[in-house]
Every structure is written in C-alpha cells, then in structure tokens.
Amino acid sequence: MGPSPRGPRPGRERPHVAPGRWEGGCGAVRVSVVIPVYNMARYLPACLDSVLGQEGVEAEVVVVDDGSTDDIQAVIAPYAGRVTYLRTPHQGLPSALNAGVEASGGDAIAFIDADDLLLPQSLLLRARVLQQLPGVGLVFGPALVLDESGRTVGLRKAAPRPGLLPSAQAFRWLLRGCRIPNPTVMARREALADAGPFRQEAFPGEDWHMWLRIASRCDLYCLERPVACYRLHPGSITARYWVEEVDRSHRFTLADVFAHVAPEQRGLEPLARCYLERTLAALAARSGRRRDFLRYLVGALGRRPLLLLEMETWGCLAVGARSLLPAPVLQGLKRVKAPLARRRLRYAFADDSSETVRAAER
Incomplete structure (x- = not known):
C-alpha cells in the first residue's frame, strides 16, 4: 500500500502491511463472505461472480435469502457447490446478517449486499491486514459508486487518511456518522461476537451500531485503494419517510x-x-x-x-x-455533475486502478 498523501504524523509510523500474494498457510485467516439478499435477483449474479472470482483467497460464500419473492433460489442454482444458500422467513436485514454470521465458519467475515460488487484483490487486501495486525478488529476502504446501469459516478471515501485508526480515534471518528462503505468491511469473528449481534432496533443503521461497538473495543484499519463498488438505484435510496x-x-x-x-x-x-x-x-x-x-x-x-x-x-x-432549488434545475445540475465525477475518477486512478474503474463500468 502506498503512503498517505499527507504522510504519517510526526512520531507516529503507519504499521507496515507486506505486499504480495496471500497463500493461506499456517495461522492464516479463513474468510467467509455473507451476502444478505431480498428481492435482488437482478443483481445477485454479478455480485456472486465478483466474490467467487477473487484471487489469493478461497472464501466461503453464504447467501441468506430473507424471504424474497423473486425466486432467488433459481438464480443460485448455477452456483451449487460453490455457495451456501439459506432461506429464512422475511425478518429484515439485521436478522439475515446474524443468520449469515452464524452459518459461516471463517475467522474473518466480509459483508456485501447483493446489488454491490467486489473489486479485484478485495478479499486478499483485507485478509492480509487482519493476518498481520492482530489488534485490528475491522478493516475497510473506499468504494466506487455506480449508477443503476453500472457506470462509475463517484467515489465514496472512507477515513480521512488510510492506515491504522487506534480504537479511541476510530470511535470518535465514527460518532460523526457511518462513514464506512458497507461492501468494503471485513471483521474478525471474535470482534463481531464481542460486540453482540446486529440489532433490529438499530435498523436502518444496524451497520453503524455494530461498527461503533467494535471501534470501542478494537483498532480499525482503512485501506487506501477502493475495494468494492456501491450501486445506487431506486431500490437502494432512502425513502422520504x-x-x-x-x-x-x-x-x-x-x-x-x-x-x-x-x-x-x-x-x-x-x-x-x-x-x-x-x-x-x-x-x-x-x-x-x-x-x-x-x-x-x-x-x-x-x-x-x-x-x-x-x-x-x-x-x-x-x-x-x-433543496430550495426547483426540481428541473437540480436535474440539470446532476446531469452535468455525473460525467465530471467519472472524469475525476479516471485521473485519480490513472496509474494503478484504471482497469478497476473500467471493470466496474462494464
């Protein structure tokens, strides 16, 4: 990982995470990926392909169908033998997440919604951090933002700077709101267990509740490069009520x-x-x-x-x-902003992530 643009603060060095392929080996982190899904059959195959295509880590994949009505089981059928499929009565996202964690066997658990995607080496980069920094309970990073058609329209940043976030600093930072892109998270199983289950009372925002509980006990680590794609579409936008x-x-x-x-x-x-x-x-x-x-x-x-x-x-x-502007003016501004955001992304990642951006747009 490259250095932070601002560099480490005087007297504080960022912990070194060694480069290269993570092969597993003695004492390696076993990874599970939990995918909760509710009526997202349209997007699920692309999500599964992005997870199963990860190199360097052989991950267990657990799909939890939260009582969908769009025949998720038929979508899962071609992946038989490569994923674990659970179907539960519709009880909401926190319940589906807890069921996935309970059914999984990994030492580290990554979460991704069925309409999001992992970028190349996403699991490898995060597993390497947990393997080499035992004090870190949760690792995350930036995410590319896609529109409904899959075009890159922005970058959702994570922490103010990449690297280690000591527990006290991470906790205070997270009090400002949930700044962690959900599909970029990988947490240690014991950190999740210590923090308790995902709570229905905290929905919407059950992830923020969990990450705060973990940050109050463990260090966090923010990667520098994007490791996932977060998709915006009408089904994912917060409703007015x-x-x-x-x-x-x-x-x-x-x-x-x-x-x-x-x-x-x-x-x-x-x-x-x-x-x-x-x-x-x-x-x-x-x-x-x-x-x-x-x-x-x-x-x-x-x-x-x-x-x-x-x-x-x-x-x-x-x-x-x-919000005070007329709707036609707002729509015009959005049409101008989207191509400018894509252009900034290409310049920002021209050296090492241009393939990542292009892959996300396909």
Missing part, C-alpha cells in the same frame, strides 16, 4: 453504545448527539423536508455553535440550499 426511522434507530444506537463504553468515552455522548442532529438535517434536506432540515440544524448548532467551523456543517448547509 425514513427520516423518522433514522432518527429513532440512530438515537437507539447512541443510547446503547454509550451504555457499554468505558467511562472515559461517555463524555462524548453530547457531541455525538449534535453530530446526529446534523446528519438528520442533511437527510431531511435530501428528502425535501425543509422545516425538518431547519429544525435539526438549529438544534445541532444551538447545542454546539462550534460546528460552524467544520466543513461537514457547510456541506449540510449546501445540501439544504440545493
């Missing part, structure tokens, strides 16, 4: 997480609740709910005026300003 659902679930997450953290971390709870108000303001703005946008933002700034010094607050204000 989810503002209330996110409000409810995220408040549960903060209450539950801070009930179990070390005493020295509990003083961060008021700050975390201000961050949540800011997150809800941005979500309300994207949903066109202007009054809720103002209510949440005023609440956050009223409790912590210093949030105005953070770029994320200005980003939230920009989202709110865009």
Whole structure:
C-alpha cells in the first residue's frame, strides 16, 4: 500500500502491511463472505461472480435469502457447490446478517449486499491486514459508486487518511456518522461476537451500531485503494419517510453504545448527539423536508455553535440550499455533475486502478 498523501504524523509510523500474494498457510485467516439478499435477483449474479472470482483467497460464500419473492433460489442454482444458500422467513436485514454470521465458519467475515460488487484483490487486501495486525478488529476502504446501469459516478471515501485508526480515534471518528462503505468491511469473528449481534432496533443503521461497538473495543484499519463498488438505484435510496426511522434507530444506537463504553468515552455522548442532529438535517434536506432540515440544524448548532467551523456543517448547509432549488434545475445540475465525477475518477486512478474503474463500468 502506498503512503498517505499527507504522510504519517510526526512520531507516529503507519504499521507496515507486506505486499504480495496471500497463500493461506499456517495461522492464516479463513474468510467467509455473507451476502444478505431480498428481492435482488437482478443483481445477485454479478455480485456472486465478483466474490467467487477473487484471487489469493478461497472464501466461503453464504447467501441468506430473507424471504424474497423473486425466486432467488433459481438464480443460485448455477452456483451449487460453490455457495451456501439459506432461506429464512422475511425478518429484515439485521436478522439475515446474524443468520449469515452464524452459518459461516471463517475467522474473518466480509459483508456485501447483493446489488454491490467486489473489486479485484478485495478479499486478499483485507485478509492480509487482519493476518498481520492482530489488534485490528475491522478493516475497510473506499468504494466506487455506480449508477443503476453500472457506470462509475463517484467515489465514496472512507477515513480521512488510510492506515491504522487506534480504537479511541476510530470511535470518535465514527460518532460523526457511518462513514464506512458497507461492501468494503471485513471483521474478525471474535470482534463481531464481542460486540453482540446486529440489532433490529438499530435498523436502518444496524451497520453503524455494530461498527461503533467494535471501534470501542478494537483498532480499525482503512485501506487506501477502493475495494468494492456501491450501486445506487431506486431500490437502494432512502425513502422520504425514513427520516423518522433514522432518527429513532440512530438515537437507539447512541443510547446503547454509550451504555457499554468505558467511562472515559461517555463524555462524548453530547457531541455525538449534535453530530446526529446534523446528519438528520442533511437527510431531511435530501428528502425535501425543509422545516425538518431547519429544525435539526438549529438544534445541532444551538447545542454546539462550534460546528460552524467544520466543513461537514457547510456541506449540510449546501445540501439544504440545493433543496430550495426547483426540481428541473437540480436535474440539470446532476446531469452535468455525473460525467465530471467519472472524469475525476479516471485521473485519480490513472496509474494503478484504471482497469478497476473500467471493470466496474462494464
């Protein structure tokens, strides 16, 4: 892995992760990939191909069908012998994730939704980190963003800088919101077990709840290069009524997480609740709910005026300003933005990831 653009901070060296192919061998990390699926038969074959085509790691693949109505079993049939297929009554994503973890046998577990893709060497890069850095409980990285047709339209960044995130730093960073692209995550089984199961009360946002619990106990590691593709389509976009659902679930997450953290971390709870108000303001703005946008933002700034010094607050204000624009103007801006984003991606990864970008667009 290359160095961070800013380099390590003085007096702190980034742990070295050796390059090269990971063959397994004595003491190697056994990898399982859990794929929860609900009515995503259209996208599942591409997801499975991207997982089964990984080089350097022979992973166990567990597909959990959460009571789909679009005949996922027929889609799975050509992969018989290469994947484990479970069908459960429809109980929601957290239940499907827990069923997949329980059915898997790996020391490390990667998660990917059925409409997302893994990029080449994704499992190898993450397994290598867990093999060489035993204090790391979870590894993740950036993800390319695809539209419904599979074109690259953006890059979803992860941590502010790649490398090791000590537990205290990772926990404070994650309090700002779930910044980890879900298909890039690989976690140690024992870290998942210590954090407890995925909770239905935390949905939507059960992943944020789990990653916070892990970060309160373990170090995290962020890779520098993209390792997955996150697909945006109408079925994946948060519905307007989810503002209330996110409000409810995220408040549960903060209450539950801070009930179990070390005493020295509990003083961060008021700050975390201000961050949540800011997150809800941005979500309300994207949903066109202007009054809720103002209510949440005023609440956050009223409790912590210093949030105005953070770029994320200005980003939230920009989202709110865009929500005031007429719909035709917004659509025109989106049509201009998409090709510019793809062009920036090609320049950014021209040296070592151009094939990755092209593969994601196919």
